[in-house]
Amino acid sequence: xxxxxxxxxxxxxxxxxxxxxxxxxxxxxxxxxxxxxxxxxxxxxxxxxxxxxxxxxxxxxxxxxxxxxxxxxxxxxxxxxxxxxxxxxxxxxxxxxxxxxxxxxxxxxxxxxxxxxxxxxxxxxxxxxxxxxxxxxxxxxxxxxxxxxxxxxxxxxxxxxxxxxxxxxxxxxxxxxxxxxxxxxxxxxxxxxxxxxxxxxxxxxxxxxxxxxxxxxxxxxxxxxxxxxxxxxxxxxxxxxxxxxxxxxxxxxxxxxxxxxxxxxxxxxxxxxxxxxxxxxxxxxxxxxxxxxxxxxxxxxxxxxxxxxxxxxxxxxxxxxxxxxxxxx
Amino acid sequence: xxxxxxxxxxxxxxxxxxxxxxxxxxxxxxxxxxxxxxxxxxxxxxxxxxxxxxxxxxxxxxxxxxxxxxxxxxxxxxxxxxxxxxxxxxxxxxxxxxxxxxxxxxxxxxxxxxxxxxxxxxxxxxxxxxxxxxxxxxxxxxxxxxxxxxxxxxxxxxxxxxxxxxxxxxxxxxxxxxxxxxxxxxxxxxxxxxxxxxxxxxxxxxxxxxxxxxxxxxxxxxxxxxxxxxxxxxxxxxxxxxxxxxxxxxxxxxxxxxxxxxxxxxxxxxxxxxxxxxxxxxxxxxxxxxxxxxxxxxxxxxxxxxxxxxxxxxxxxxxxx
Numbered sequence: 114x115x116x117x118x119x120x121x122x123x124x125x126x127x128x129x130x131x132x133x134x135x136x137x138x139x140x141x142x143x144x145x146x147x148x149x150x151x152x153x154x155x156x157x158x159x160x161x162x163x164x165x166x167x168x169x170x171x172x173x174x175x176x177x178x179x180x181x182x183x184x185x186x187x188x189x190x191x192x193x194x195x196x197x198x199x200x201x202x203x204x205x206x207x208x209x210x211x212x213x214x215x216x217x218x219x220x221x222x223x224x225x226x227x228x229x230x231x232x233x234x235x236x237x238x239x240x241x242x243x244x245x246x247x248x249x250x251x252x253x254x255x256x257x258x259x260x261x262x263x264x265x266x267x268x269x270x271x272x273x274x275x276x277x278x279x280x281x282x283x284x285x286x287x288x289x290x291x292x293x294x295x296x297x298x299x300x301x302x303x304x305x306x307x308x309x310x311x312x313x314x315x316x317x318x319x320x321x322x323x324x325x326x327x328x329x330x331x332x333x334x335x336x337x338x339x340x341x342x343x344x345x346x347x348x349x350x351x352x353x354x355x356x357x358x359x360x361x362x363x364x365x366x367x368x369x370x371x372x373x374x375x376x377x378x379x380x381x382x383x384x385x386x387x388x389x390x391x392x393x394x395x396x397x398x399x400x401x402x403x404x405x406x407x408x409x410x411x412x413x414x415x416x417x418x419x420x421x422x423x424x425x426x427x428x429x430x431x432x433x434x435x436x437x438x439x440x441x442x
Numbered sequence: 443x444x445x446x447x448x449x450x451x452x453x454x455x456x457x458x459x460x461x462x463x464x465x466x467x468x469x470x471x472x473x474x475x476x477x478x479x480x481x482x483x484x485x486x487x488x489x490x491x492x493x494x495x496x497x498x499x500x501x502x503x504x505x506x507x508x509x510x511x512x513x514x515x516x517x518x519x520x521x522x523x524x525x526x527x528x529x530x531x532x533x534x535x536x537x538x539x540x541x542x543x544x545x546x547x548x549x550x551x552x553x554x555x556x557x558x559x560x561x562x563x564x565x566x567x568x569x570x571x572x573x574x575x576x577x578x579x580x581x582x583x584x585x586x587x588x589x590x591x592x593x594x595x596x597x598x599x600x601x602x603x604x605x606x607x608x609x610x611x612x613x614x615x616x617x618x619x620x621x622x623x624x625x626x627x628x629x630x631x632x633x634x635x636x637x638x639x640x641x642x643x644x645x646x647x648x649x650x651x652x653x654x655x656x657x658x659x660x661x662x663x664x665x666x667x668x669x670x671x672x673x674x675x676x677x678x679x680x681x682x683x684x685x686x687x688x689x690x691x692x693x694x695x696x697x698x699x700x701x702x703x704x705x706x707x708x709x710x711x712x713x714x715x716x717x718x719x720x721x722x723x724x725x726x727x728x729x730x731x732x733x734x735x736x737x738x739x740x741x742x743x744x745x746x747x748x749x750x751x752x753x754x755x756x757x758x759x760x761x762x763x
Contacts, residue, residue, distance in 0.1 A: 137702060144700075145743040148486045148750065191751055382481075384474075414461060417740035422478055425485035429519055 117402065117435050119427055120153035120196035121146040122343065122409035123167075125416045130161045130210075136176065136186070139167065143190035145417050149424030150432075153196040153240070154187070155343075155407045158232060161209045169206055170235035180238045187239075194240025196405040197341060198232045199287065201247035217250065217262055222269050226276050229284075233277035243341040243405060244277055245315045246270070248286035248303065249293045252356045257296040258303075267306035274311030283404075285315030285341035290323040290351050290377075291361045297353075304338060313340030319347040319378050319411075322387040324356070329392045336400040343407045344393070344423075344431075346379040348386040380410040380419040382426045390426070391434060398435045406435075447721060450757050452749050453490040453524045454483045455666060455727035458738050466732075470500045473514075480518035482739055486746040491515060492525040492725050495567070498558050509561035524723050525566040525664060526559065527610070528552075532573040540573060540585030540616070545592045552596050556603045564605045565723065566664050568638050569593070571609040571626060572616030576680045581616045583625065589617070590629035597634025606663045608636035613646035613695075614679040614686065620649045624657065632661045640666040640727070641706045642696055646674050651706060652714050659718045666727040667711070667745075669697045669704035686730065694733040698741035699726065700748030708748070712756040724749075 126142045127133040133142075146154055159168030166176040177183035187194070202225045205211025213228070214221035233244050249258065249266055258266070274284035286303070288294045294303060304314065316339055321328040332339060349372065351365065358364050369375050381390050394406070408427060413419040458469050458479050469479035483491060498508070505511040512523050530551065534541050537548060555567070571589055572581050581589070597607035609626075611617055617626050627637065637658045643666070644651040655662060678689035686695055699708050715724070726749065731741040 141740060141744055144747040145740055148743050148747040150485065191747070382478075415737065415739060417737055417743055418460060418478070418482060421482035421485045421739055421743060425481035425519070428485060 116404075117397070118153065118196065118405050119151050119432070120155050120405050120407045121149070121151040121420055121423070122155040122157070122199075122407050122411070123416075124155075124157045124199075125410050125413045125419060127157070127159070127165070127167070130164050134164055134166060140186065140190055142416065143187060143192055145420050147191040149420045150428045151192075151408065151420075151424065153192055153194040153405070155197045155199065155245075155405075155409070156195055158198055158200040158204055160204050160206050160211050170231055173235070180235055184239050195236060196241050196407060197243040197245050197285075198236055198241070199245045199247075200229065200232050202228070203247070203250065215250070216269055217255065217265055219265050219268070222272050225269060226273050229273045230276055230280065233280040233282040236282050237280045242281070243283045243285050243315065245285045245287045245341055245343075246273070247292070248288055249299070251291045251361060252293045252296050252353070253291070253359050253361050255293040256357070258293050258299050260302070263299070263302045263306050266303055270312045271308050274308070274313075278311065283313050283340040284311065285313050287315045287317060287320075287343075288324075289317065289320040291356050291366060295324040295326070295353070295356060304335060309338055314338045315341035315343060317343040317345065318388045318390070318393060319345040323347045323349065323351050323377060325350050325352065329389055329396050332393065332396050333400070336396075336402070339402065341405055341407070342397065342402070343409055344381045344388075344390060345409045345411060346381055346386050346388045346390075347377055348379065349374050349377070350387070376412050378409075378411040380413065380423040381408055381431070382422050383430065390431060394431045394434050398437075447758075449754060450721075451489040451521075451723050452487070452746065453492050453723050453725045454488045454742060455492040455527075455725050455729070456494075457727065457729040457731070459732045460738065470497060470504075473504060476514070477518060480515055480520060483742065484519040486743050487750060488520065488726070488746060490521045490524045490723070492527070493523055494529050495526040495555055495559065496529040507561050508559055512562045523562055523564065525568055525725060526564055527568045528555065532570075534573065538573045539571060539589035539592050540581055542588050542591075545595070548592055549595060549599065552599055556600060556605065560603060566606045566608045566636070566638065567600055568608050568610045568664070569596075570612060570615050574614070575616040576682065578677075578680075580619070580622060586617065586622065586626045587629045590626055590631075590635065593635045594631040595634075597631070597636070601634065606636045607634060608638040608663045610638045610640055610666070611643060611647070612640075612686075613643045613674055614681070614684060618647045618649075618679060620654060623649065623654060627658055627661070635661070636663040637661045638664045638666070640668065641699075641708070641711060642666070642668040642670040645705050646670050646672065646695060647679070648673055652710050655711070656714055656718070659714075659720070662720065665715075665724045667699050667708065667724055667749075668727045668729075669699045669701050669706045669708070670695055671697060671701070671703050671705060673705065694730060694736070696728050696730055698728040698731060698745035698748075700744050700752070708753060709756060712753045716757045716759070
C-alpha cells in the first residue's frame with residue numbers, strides 16, 4: 114500500500130440538520146467518492162442527535178447498529194475507512210446544537226480530552242488515523258492570542274495528543290481563515306509551544322491561502338509536524354481586519370462580507386485559483402509525506418460534481434506527481 | 443475464475459444538465475462546461491462517450507470539426523466517441539420510415555449525416571425505426587415492412603462508412619411492443635439492420651429486455667443500460683409530444699442503473715450478455731436524471747460504481763458449460 118492514501122471529506126453533502134440523514138443518501142455519497150478514486154471519507158463532528166447520524170460515534174452506532182456495522186457499509190460501498198474526524202471543541206454534544214467547553218479555559222482540558230478520546234476510539238475502529246481539531250476560537254472572539262493563552266492551548270493539545278496516541282490516533286491542529294491563530298504569528302507560537310511528539314499539524318490549503326499564507330512554503334517550513342493534509346481551493350483572501358469582524362462565521366463566511374463572496378471554497382481542479390496544488394503535492398512527495406490527503410470542497414452547490422472533478426484532477430495530475438516522485442526516489 | 447475475453451468497455455451517453463450561478467446549463471454551452479463534464483465522466487472510469495448527431499452544428503462552431511471535438515474528448519482521458527443517436531423529425535408527408543414516398547429523403551439525409559461525421563470512426567448510428575403512432579392500432583404490418591426495407595438500405599449505406607445502422611425502441615415509439623419488434627426484425631435484413639437494446643425503454647413498454655435481447659442477440663450492436671421504477675400502465679405512450687416529458691402520472695421515468703427499486707434485472711442482463719458472447723461497448727444512459735431533484739453527476743457516479751463493482755464481475759466470471 115502506498116504511504117499516501119486519498120480520502121474525500123463528505124461534509125459538503127451535509128448542509129443542514131435534516132439533510133443527509135437517510136442511509137441511502139450516505140451510500141450514494143460513499144459510492145460517489147469511491148468511484149471517483151478515493152479510498153476513505155472524512156467525517157465532521159456535529160451535534161443534532163439522530164438527525165446528524167454521522168456526527169458522533171453514538172449516532173453512527175444508533176443508526177448502523179455499531180461502528181463495525183458502519184464499517185461494513187463503507188466496505189460494501191468499496192471504501193476502506195473513515196480517514197479522520199474533524200472536531201471543534203466549541204461543539205457540545207449534551208443537547209442538540211449544544212455549545213462545548215472553551216479551549217482557552219484551563220479547566221476544559223478534561224472534558225475536551227474525554228471527547229477527543231471518544232472520537233479517537235471510533236477512528237481506530239473505522240480504520241482512520243487522524244483527529245483533526247479546530248485549534249483555537251475565532252479571531253473576533255479573542256483578538257491576537259497572548260502568550261498565556263497560547264500556553265493554555267499548548268497544554269490542552271499536548272494532553273489531548275498524548276491521550277489519543279493511546280488509540281494510535283494522531284492529533285492534527287487545524288487553522289481556518291477565521292481562527293485567532295491566523296492573527297500575527299499565532300500558528301508559529303502554538304507550534305513552538307507544543308510537543309512535536311504529541312501534536313501535529315493538519316494543513317488545509319484553502320484556509321491558509323485565504324489567510325494570505327502560502328501553503329506550500331508553510332508546509333516546507335513545518336513538514337516534520339504535518340500529520341494530515343486537506344486540499345481545497347479558494348479564490349479570494351481575507352485580511353486580519355475582516356477576519357476579526359464580530360460573528361465573522363455569519364457575516365463573512367456565510368454572507369461574504371462587503372464583497373458579497375457567497376462561496377469561498379472550491380474543489381481542487383485544473384482551474385486552480387489561489388492554491389498551487391501541483392507545487393503542494395510535489396513538496397509532500399519531496400519530504401516523504403506519509404498519511405492521508407483529504408480532498409474537499411466544504412462548500413459546493415453540487416457535491417457529486419465537485420467530488421468527480423476533483424477525482425479527475427487527483428487521478429490525472431496530483432497522484433502521478435506523488436507516485437512519480439516516489440518511484441524516481 | 444475469469445475469462446480471457448477482453449473486459450467490457452463502458453461509454454456514457456451524454457445527457458447532462460448542471461446548475462451554474464445563472465441557473466441550469468448543459469455541457470454544450472461552453473468549452474469549460476464541456477471540460478468539466480468530460481472530466482466527471484472520465485473520473486468515474488467511463489472509457490468513452492456517445493452523443494447525438496444534432497450536436498454537429500455546436501461541434502463545428504465550438505471545435506471546428508468532429509475530429510477536433512474528439513481530440514478534446516481524448517484530452518480529458520476518454521478514448522473516443524463510440525455512437526451517435528440520429529435525431530430527426532418524422533412526418534408522413536416528408537420523412538417517415540413507413541412511407542415509401544419519403545425514402546429518397548431518408549437516404550439523402552443519411553448520406554449527408556455520414557459525410558459530416560466521417561472525420562471520426564463511429565461504431566453505430568442509432569435510430570428510432572418507426573414514427574410515432576398515437577392511436578392504439580399502431581403501425582400497420584405494411585408499415586413495418588416499409589420501415590424494415592428503408593433501414594436495410596440505410597444500413598447498407600452506413601456500412602460503407604464502417605458504421606452500423608442500429609434501432610432503438612422508445613416505449614412511446616411506433617415499434618414498441620414485443621410483437622411489433624419481433625415482426626419488424628423478421629422483415630429486416632440482419633446484415634444491415636441492427637438492434638440497440640435500451641433496458642429501461644423495453645421495461646416500461648412491458649417488454650422483458652433480457653428476453654428480447656436473447657431473441658435477437660445476433661444482431662445486437664449495443665445497449666443503453668438504464669433503469670426505471672415504472673411501467674407504462676396508463677397508455678402514457680400516447681401522450682403528445684413525448685411521454686418521457688409529458689406523462690401526467692410519472693414525472694420521472696428513468697433512473698441510473700444501480701438505483702434502489704429499479705425494475706431492470708441488470709445482473710440477469712449481464713449474464714445473458716456474457717453467455718451470448720457479446721464483446722465490446724455497453725453504453726450507460728439516464729436521460730432526465732435531474733427530474734425530481736436528481737443530479738446527473740451523482741447518477742453517473744452511481745451507475746459507474748454499479749458497473750465496476752457488480753456487473754464487471756459477472757461478465758468476467760468463467761462459466762462452465
